[in-house]
Amino acid sequence: MRKHNKKIGLPPGSVVFTGNKKVDNVHTHYLAFNETYCNDQIIESHSKTILKKPSIEKNDWYDIRGMHDTDLISQVGQIFEIHPLIQEAIVDIHQRPKFEEYENGIFITLASISFNSTLLEIKKEHVAIYFNTGFMLTVQETDSDLFAYVRKRINTGKGKIRLRGADYLAYALIDSIVDNYYIVLDEIEEVIEDLEKRIIETQQVQDKNKIHQLKKELMSMRKSVSPLREAISKFSKTENAFIEHSSQLYVRDLYEHTIQVMDTVDATREILNGLQDLFISEMSLKMNQVMQLLTLISVIFIPLTFLAGIYGMNFVNIPELKYENGYFVLLTVMVVIFIGMLLYFKRKKWL
Amino acid sequence: MRKHNKKIGLPPGSVVFTGNKKVDNVHTHYLAFNETYCNDQIIESHSKTILKKPSIEKNDWYDIRGMHDTDLISQVGQIFEIHPLIQEAIVDIHQRPKFEEYENGIFITLASISFNSTLLEIKKEHVAIYFNTGFMLTVQETDSDLFAYVRKRINTGKGKIRLRGADYLAYALIDSIVDNYYIVLDEIEEVIEDLEKRIIETQQVQDKNKIHQLKKELMSMRKSVSPLREAISKFSKTENAFIEHSSQLYVRDLYEHTIQVMDTVDATREILNGLQDLFISEMSLKMNQVMQLLTLISVIFIPLTFLAGIYGMNFVNIPELKYENGYFVLLTVMVVIFIGMLLYFKRKKWL
Amino acid sequence: MRKHNKKIGLPPGSVVFTGNKKVDNVHTHYLAFNETYCNDQIIESHSKTILKKPSIEKNDWYDIRGMHDTDLISQVGQIFEIHPLIQEAIVDIHQRPKFEEYENGIFITLASISFNSTLLEIKKEHVAIYFNTGFMLTVQETDSDLFAYVRKRINTGKGKIRLRGADYLAYALIDSIVDNYYIVLDEIEEVIEDLEKRIIETQQVQDKNKIHQLKKELMSMRKSVSPLREAISKFSKTENAFIEHSSQLYVRDLYEHTIQVMDTVDATREILNGLQDLFISEMSLKMNQVMQLLTLISVIFIPLTFLAGIYGMNFVNIPELKYENGYFVLLTVMVVIFIGMLLYFKRKKWL
Amino acid sequence: MRKHNKKIGLPPGSVVFTGNKKVDNVHTHYLAFNETYCNDQIIESHSKTILKKPSIEKNDWYDIRGMHDTDLISQVGQIFEIHPLIQEAIVDIHQRPKFEEYENGIFITLASISFNSTLLEIKKEHVAIYFNTGFMLTVQETDSDLFAYVRKRINTGKGKIRLRGADYLAYALIDSIVDNYYIVLDEIEEVIEDLEKRIIETQQVQDKNKIHQLKKELMSMRKSVSPLREAISKFSKTENAFIEHSSQLYVRDLYEHTIQVMDTVDATREILNGLQDLFISEMSLKMNQVMQLLTLISVIFIPLTFLAGIYGMNFVNIPELKYENGYFVLLTVMVVIFIGMLLYFKRKKWL
Amino acid sequence: MRKHNKKIGLPPGSVVFTGNKKVDNVHTHYLAFNETYCNDQIIESHSKTILKKPSIEKNDWYDIRGMHDTDLISQVGQIFEIHPLIQEAIVDIHQRPKFEEYENGIFITLASISFNSTLLEIKKEHVAIYFNTGFMLTVQETDSDLFAYVRKRINTGKGKIRLRGADYLAYALIDSIVDNYYIVLDEIEEVIEDLEKRIIETQQVQDKNKIHQLKKELMSMRKSVSPLREAISKFSKTENAFIEHSSQLYVRDLYEHTIQVMDTVDATREILNGLQDLFISEMSLKMNQVMQLLTLISVIFIPLTFLAGIYGMNFVNIPELKYENGYFVLLTVMVVIFIGMLLYFKRKKWL
Numbered sequence A, B, C, D, E: 001m002r003k004h005n006k007k008i009g010l011p012p013g014s015v016v017f018t019g020n021k022k023v024d025n026v027h028t029h030y031l032a033f034n035e036t037y038c039n040d041q042i043i044e045s046h047s048k049t050i051l052k053k054p055s056i057e058k059n060d061w062y063d064i065r066g067m068h069d070t071d072l073i074s075q076v077g078q079i080f081e082i083h084p085l086i087q088e089a090i091v092d093i094h095q096r097p098k099f100e101e102y103e104n105g106i107f108i109t110l111a112s113i114s115f116n117s118t119l120l121e122i123k124k125e126h127v128a129i130y131f132n133t134g135f136m137l138t139v140q141e142t143d144s145d146l147f148a149y150v151r152k153r154i155n156t157g158k159g160k161i162r163l164r165g166a167d168y169l170a171y172a173l174i175d176s177i178v179d180n181y182y183i184v185l186d187e188i189e190e191v192i193e194d195l196e197k198r199i200i201e202t203q204q205v206q207d208k209n210k211i212h213q214l215k216k217e218l219m220s221m222r223k224s225v226s227p228l229r230e231a232i233s234k235f236s237k238t239e240n241a242f243i244e245h246s247s248q249l250y251v252r253d254l255y256e257h258t259i260q261v262m263d264t265v266d267a268t269r270e271i272l273n274g275l276q277d278l279f280i281s282e283m284s285l286k287m288n289q290v291m292q293l294l295t296l297i298s299v300i301f302i303p304l305t306f307l308a309g310i311y312g313m314n315f316v317n318i319p320e321l322k323y324e325n326g327y328f329v330l331l332t333v334m335v336v337i338f339i340g341m342l343l344y345f346k347r348k349k350w351l
């Protein structure tokens, strides 16, 4: 089924999941914390313990795994007064990364990526982040714990994260996703280094296809990174009541990271273009050598074979054939031609 | 007949249809609505029931199908005090997508597209949208109901469309056209995936031509999408009495869509460039194999054939010919050369 | 003679014609008009009836044909107080299109183009436009009536042109030149469509040269259109006493046209690049087929010919030669090899 | 010796000449002028008549030829209070063209170029210009009189140059250098037109190398023109006490020239890219023809030669050989095959 | 081990060295100076003589060699109140060059480069610079004395460096690193000039690989230069209490240098692209010549060999064989064909 058919003709704000269901038990990882307090629990059954509007004095982070449960998202949207357009964007996995300010909160969406170095494929997971003062909602497609490191830092009280609000938490979450971008680029770099060595040694069909495949994957990664960079730029520059200025110093640092990722993606694409050029010129070079060999052998033997053909003719009167040493003279002539040819090709640097 | 000849030498504001007549019965789909009221009717005979200036309390949407009827457009223009330059642009199918503010209303023009996956052709239809407070005029080339989904939402009262004015209706109409862009891109993606598989297996003339064709069509699509993106950007940012600020939140979302469409068009074009490169390197690779085979066979047999030629000569005195086992010695020599050649090519990785 | 040698070392404001004389009888088409009055006459002899400073109540349009008469231009410049730099630019046919505001008037220069579809050449004519309140001066290289349509509209009182001033007239004149750009692009498009069909069928030397020629011409056209677009943009945005705001609405429309022309020029250039790629891959494909044929024939017959050579040798003792049906056995072996080869190539999809 | 080694580790403001000495007798061409007065003299011996700070009532232009005399430059710098960074830049021939405002004056540096149409090389000369009210200092590498035309205009009182100050003189000097850019581009264009004709007729090694050479030279020219354009743009827009507004009208014109030069450089580079593509496709086309000829001859004669080989075998029992007209039947078969082949290739458009 | 794994999951401000330890004895080169005073010493044992907060009246420059000692960096950070994000950036060798203003000081990071002309590799060293009024901290990876020239100028009191503060010192340090960029580019230029000569003479596999290698290294250099240019631009334009306006005049000059380096890097990359094109067209040209030779020999001898084959057949009745001078007639025919072929190829410019 086609990607965008599901949403045709629907009014804006329709909460329609555009991906494939990836988790069976939709559940929410709830974490409430402030400087002195930390409560970490998993909500399995949303129908019973419905999410409640949190108090101001602590930070409440609802991390929902299972984006396909649009009813849950709608309910959450109503309880926390989330704008319908945000609700729609949360469950639209084709959504471009963006940073948007609404009256009640800040919405950020981005892609978490990982690299399969066997299939040479980048796997993307859509992540939605919404926060205001003391409240954080994140929605993921799968139940892989993307934010494990951040959660651990909160639980162990490492760094400043417990001292700060939802804005800093948003920074920390995005930062941990952007860290994965570096990992993916490192892995791709390794593949490319292998590929380069192999292309210089031998040119094989599968290497050409691998370059093609990697170019496509990097193009796809670029489509996630480029708008993310813009989004983080907005995040770092906006003046919004939900974001403290001291947090933005960290977002500025994160912005530098996205620029660096972007630069690396582009540089990697150029390297792949270079590899492709290398592949093609290696092939041309090999072709040249093949043709030189063919021409060498042909140019040497075709005239000799012609000479042999001449004296294989059955004319009654071919005087040379009757000479006692005619055969030996001809052999000598042939050797001279042969050596002459070799010298000629030696001078032409073919040998 | 050439595209632009019709308008040579005419003063600005001349209402000249630049396309081909595509509908016989020009008719107007009239839909009046507000929060509580909804009246849906089709005006077949414009000569009798002329369009009337609508009242303020409700929204009046005149959806004219049949752009070639320039008299009708002029009449409507006069009744609703539409600027001559707008009247001209409404019926100019070569008009670039644009968003323009005039004293009496807002004018938007764009292209609706569909994809013929057999001919690999994108079909474009020019659509003109003009509105002010409570009034909406749309003009289409054909009588296909481009806006069926929006009309249905108004009739059924789904979403917020009945609660809002002509500005929100304009958003909804453009949104439903931009939705089709996604569909077209999905369809093109399917064609490209097929093409890619086929090119990796075998390289055929028609595949090369299909890449060329798709590149042209995407270039043409880009020519519609790029100015549309600018137009929607203006729509989302302008401060104009005919547009409510709350509607612009939706237009901002639409703007994101046009950026995404643009990105996808550009990415698809790059994929096609990549396919073209793949096609060419596949062909080179195949050529190399062909030449290697030719060279292999030639290099092995040309010297052997020369040897056979030598002993096919008719010199009276060729001592080897008279040896009892001369033939068998030569055959052995030939087998040795043959095997030597095979080993040589094996070492060179040709076999 | 080289293009720019004429002006070396001269002070700025030197009125030097940089082109070739293209008209013998320099003459001026004079047209005075306002809402109620219209006087159309041709001034043949400038020496007698010298141009006079016009009154304010009507619009006076002096259309000089014959740019090489630099004395006349200087005289006109003095009478109408035209800045020396403008006088110089009027007669410099290598002048880039531009829009410049001076204390006494507005100066616009641009190129009028036409396409020779036989030679595939774009012919350019330099046009200079200078105006202030109620005064219009245009200078053309040749006596072809570039502005015939506008003149006719004034004479017949069609459109609003009689009701408006020199600023609107300037708009109308430029618009009529830009209309020709569309015509030229339509004609080039026709040539390209022909070319495309021919390249898909057969690849010929002249087609390659035609692509090269068209690319050069479009590059040249781009050099005229790109600065014109900037100039019209300035025209549409400037706040100048010589230009009424209501005229600028029309200039804005004209600006859209120049963007569209520019887009089309660039798209056409990309199409030509695509055609070039197509030409090259068609040639590669054909080369592949040629090489496959050569290889097919060689690979089949070279071993067979070798076999025939073996049994053409004159050794006294070749047992096979003496077998009664040796010949028929060999023929059978050859047929088997022949058929085996055919099957091999069939499997490799060469046949 | 390497270009930049000379300056390693030196503090800023070090007056180090980075080029090669090009003139033996360093001398200064001194020209003092105002509306009524003009004094033109050459200062040969700087050690005796040291340069003196000029009075305000006239313009004093010191035109030093011989950039390598860094002591002289330092002395002049001290007398006229020129900033150390300017003194450094004056004698640094690798300096990018720039326009800089200092407290005491304006500094401009640019490259004067000429073209050697035999070696296809652009020769650059570094020129430094410094001025303030009534004072002009220019420094050149060689004693070629780059500014001859301007000097002549001052001496003869042609144009307005005598009536104006050092700012206008600066304009006139730069203008005369930019005029040379046009000459160089005209000369390169001539070379390219020759090249194009030759490539269409025959493809030769040296033509390929010439394209490569010209591409390099134009890249080098671009490196001078691109920053010059920016510099002139600053010159035309700055508000500085040393520059009168009426002079800037002329600088604006000069700015247009630099844009045009830039456009032409870029267009010429694209033309060279086009020529390169043409060269390569001409070569491919020729290769195709060569291969077609080889294939034609091979495909026709290889089977015929095989047939001849068959009947050259020495089997005791080959019935055909004994037929009275066996030879003639075979010849007929061969002619039929030959003609069949020709018809086949005719149909394939090879002949 | 992968580049970015070390930092996964850590909170911002974690001081983690991301490179490889390059120096055994971490030590600090301490230099205190003002107009009249200069004290140069090396601190070997940081555990004993811990760095002390310097007084305001003089400039204290701590130049730490050995970036891997993160404990030392943390301690220094605490003593001098350096922001945690700076501490992290100091020891992150993958950090993009940047200029950042914090409340307590200015942080600049960049790469020092050198070129290995045998391996064709650019070696990068990460350098961190932090300063405020009277305080300068630099951290290097190795103990190579990158800043020897600057230190010498301070010790000898050359230039103005002793009269000025840490801001000017920062300028001088960066300037001395950027000077190395010129050296590297000069060295690369030499390699390219060699390469170009060799490619025009002969095309070898290693040349192709060298172009590929240099393209990669320049891409890597560009990744350091491009953000440095932006950083220096910020440095030259910022209004910050730690930077005097008179120093920024020098930074502006430095900014010009980074632009020039950037231009040269890009120009060099284009030259490499040009070389690659040259390599490929040289190969094509050579291939053409090879094929022409093969075709020439084949086309001449294949028909002649066929003729010899005809008269080598053993038909009992071949009348020509019995003619007394049949052999000589045939030889004459063959010579005629041979000469005819030669003339044909002469006319086709193959010989």
Ligand SMILES: [Mg+2]
Binding pocket: A270, A273
């Ligand atoms: Mg690239």
Ligand SMILES: [Mg+2]
Binding pocket: A270, A273
């Ligand atoms: Mg690239």
Ligand SMILES: [Mg+2]
Binding pocket: A273
């Ligand atoms: Mg690319």
Ligand SMILES: [Mg+2]
Binding pocket: A270, A273, A274
């Ligand atoms: Mg590339």
Ligand SMILES: [Mg+2]
Binding pocket: A273
């Ligand atoms: Mg490419």
Ligand SMILES: [Mg+2]
Binding pocket: A273, A274, A277
């Ligand atoms: Mg490349």
Ligand SMILES: [Mg+2]
Binding pocket: A277
């Ligand atoms: Mg390339």
Ligand SMILES: [Mg+2]
Binding pocket: B269, B270, B273
């Ligand atoms: Mg592309």
Ligand SMILES: [Mg+2]
Binding pocket: B270, B273
């Ligand atoms: Mg591309």
Ligand SMILES: [Mg+2]
Binding pocket: B273
């Ligand atoms: Mg491309």
Ligand SMILES: [Mg+2]
Binding pocket: B273, B277
């Ligand atoms: Mg391409």
Ligand SMILES: [Mg+2]
Binding pocket: B273, B274, B277
């Ligand atoms: Mg590509």
Ligand SMILES: [Mg+2]
Binding pocket: C269, C270, C273
């Ligand atoms: Mg192009």
Ligand SMILES: [Mg+2]
Binding pocket: C269, C270, C273
């Ligand atoms: Mg292109």
Ligand SMILES: [Mg+2]
Binding pocket: C273
């Ligand atoms: Mg191109």
Ligand SMILES: [Mg+2]
Binding pocket: C273
């Ligand atoms: Mg191309």
